Amino acid sequence: MKHFEANFDGLVGPTHNYAGLSFGNVASLSNAALVSNPKAAAKQGLQKAKALADMGMVQGMLAPQERPDLYTLRRIGFSGSDANVLKQAAKEAPMLLNACCSASSMWTANAATVSPSADTRDGKLHFTPANLVDKLHRSIEPLTTGRILTATFSDPHYFHHHSHLPEHNSFGDEGAANHTRLCIEYGHAGVELFVYGQEATNPNAPKPQKYPARQTLEASMAVARLHQLEEDNCVFIQQNPDVIDQGVFHNDVIAVGNQNVLFYHEQAFLNTQHKIDEIKRKLDTELYFIEVPTAKVAINDAVKSYLFNTQIITLPSGEMVIVAPTDCQENPAVFAYLNELLTLNTPIKQVLYFDVKQSMQNGGGPACLRLRVAMNEMEVAAVNQHTLMNDALFARLNLWVDKHYRDRLTTLDLADPQLIIESRTALDELTQIMKLGSVYQFQR
Ligand SMILES: NCCC[C@H](NC(=O)CCC(=O)O)C(=O)O
Structure with missing residues (x-):
């Protein structure tokens, strides 16, 4: 299929x-x-x-x-x-x-977390709307989000819709902006990466000092339970609190994954090497970890240009393309990096630039504007x-x-x-x- x-x-x-x-x-x-x-x-x-x-x-x-x-x-x-x-x-x-x-x-990267049917025990595609409790203007979204998702993915034979998590800071949930998935093929079981900003119930755990960590480990784990994921299909990674304090309010401002590629900044995570080893153990395939060093792209440039808030998509030809905001062309360090990336012998072969400035000015790049839903052809046919x-x-x-x-x-x-x-x-x-x-x- x-x-x-x-x-x-x-x-x-x-x-x-x-x-x-x-x-x-x-x-x-x-x-x-x-x-x-x-x-x-x-x-x-x-x-x-x-x-x-x-x-x-x-x-x-x-x-x-x-x-x-x-x-x-x-x-x-x-x-x-x-x-x-x-x-x-x-x-x-x-x-x-x-x-x-x-x-x-x-x-809509913040609309929900989505787990494809290949990953879930009941073989259905699961959705949990994000409660977005950290921001008042966003905390009023989840009920209607749930209705819109249900109207879009309406067939209960294929789609399993959950309620949003309890509306409390312990369960701060920002949806797919703090979640990405690595896999061999979209239809094969993959590894879902849940990236959180803080552990709400552990006062001794690291957390940012200046800006809020919107996603909690407790929320990520609750979503993984609801979606019936196996432990072998999940990796929980803490976002580096220092970069949250530099304006990286969601993980998708500093990292993005697609199939066997994880594209991320050197400073994105805590315990990076340890977590990469865990991913390799859980996903046995040729993986490309494309780590961008600070020496080439400073955090400030990544935040301004949204280099990592890009979409990495696989075209029907099998080639991967990066969908980037034009702001990446306008930042010399980032533009130079993207041009270099195309020569690095990774699956990414092309960069396409789009003007989404109206959204960018509110901190939303190409990846923020989309919710990824991996589906097989029967599920696509069941969509509204x-x-x-x-x-x-x-x-x-x-x-x-x-x-x-x-x-x-x-x-x-x-x-x-x-x-x-x-x-x-x-x-x-x-x-x-x-x-x-x-x-x-x-x-x-
Ligand atoms: N994933 C990108 C989300 C951007 C969004 N910006 C906003 O809500 C800005 C709205 C304003 O300031 O008018 C946020 O921060 O959640």
Whole structure:
């Protein structure tokens, strides 16, 4: 049977804005109050997704969430008409209003952790939505994420959906951004790498001093249990707390894996050699550990350019390609490194650059924008086919964006009640285009 690794990209929602909501994420903080362009953001994302589909990759789209989130604003005491809720929140607690308006669900690497059926004891593909408890604006995502995932991967014969983990710091879970998988072929059992930032229940364990470690070991282990993984298919690795303090808020800012390749920075992990030995013991194949030394790329350059927030994909020809943001071309050290990489005799043969600057300015690169789902051909056939990228969906979604999205948004605009109407009208139409059913609260 054929197997693929599909990428499901997050469609950027109509309220995409820069609000500086993510302490520890350098781009989010430094670009706070910039004017955003939701229309351009959505189109940049669609271009990348379409380019991958055109290369013969299985490519899907995940719908955005309903924002402004009036339900959360009402839950914390704002009342009256919808317009009044926004007006009051803007006046009394603008940061809470901003948190309830973020389009952050676009970064679907944080939507969930996914374990392919080849790895799980019941032979089903497992999903656990990330609880994202470290950030208020993201902690309101998981319920709707679960609904969107279930509407996209709906057949219970193939897909097993779990609830998100308990909403407490001990179980801080950031989904696939802290998870990668090595394997020989996508359809063979692989080794899932769970990368955590801290051990919540061990006060003596290392952890960052300045910025939060969003992912805990306790969460990673809970997901591995839920997904029915064998110990021999899991490796738990601690992220280097020093690099978290330099702005590496997710592991996918410093490392990325694909099949038999792990591409990572020298300073990415703790006990690196020991963990590499464990991976080699658990996955008996020719593995390429591509370690980038600090002498060639400093942490600061990696964080600015998102060298590791790239997608490594395997084309139908078997060749691997890196999908990088154009920011990597603009950083001399990183661009030089990527050119050198192509001469190093690894499976990676090509680098393709995409302009995803609207997302990058909030700290989300190409890899943040996608959720990887390795599937066999029967599972691909069981996916909601209206979510899969092709010429027709690309044309339809671009028209949809043109019709509903603004090309300019500031945080001051978030108090505009018209944005509620625009956003709901757009999402209502989207659920029809993608045949998702009533996934949004306003439709229920
Ligand atoms: N995987 C990339 C996630 C980026 C995301 N940024 C944000 O939410 C920034 C939103 C803002 O500041 O407006 C985050 O930090 O979780």
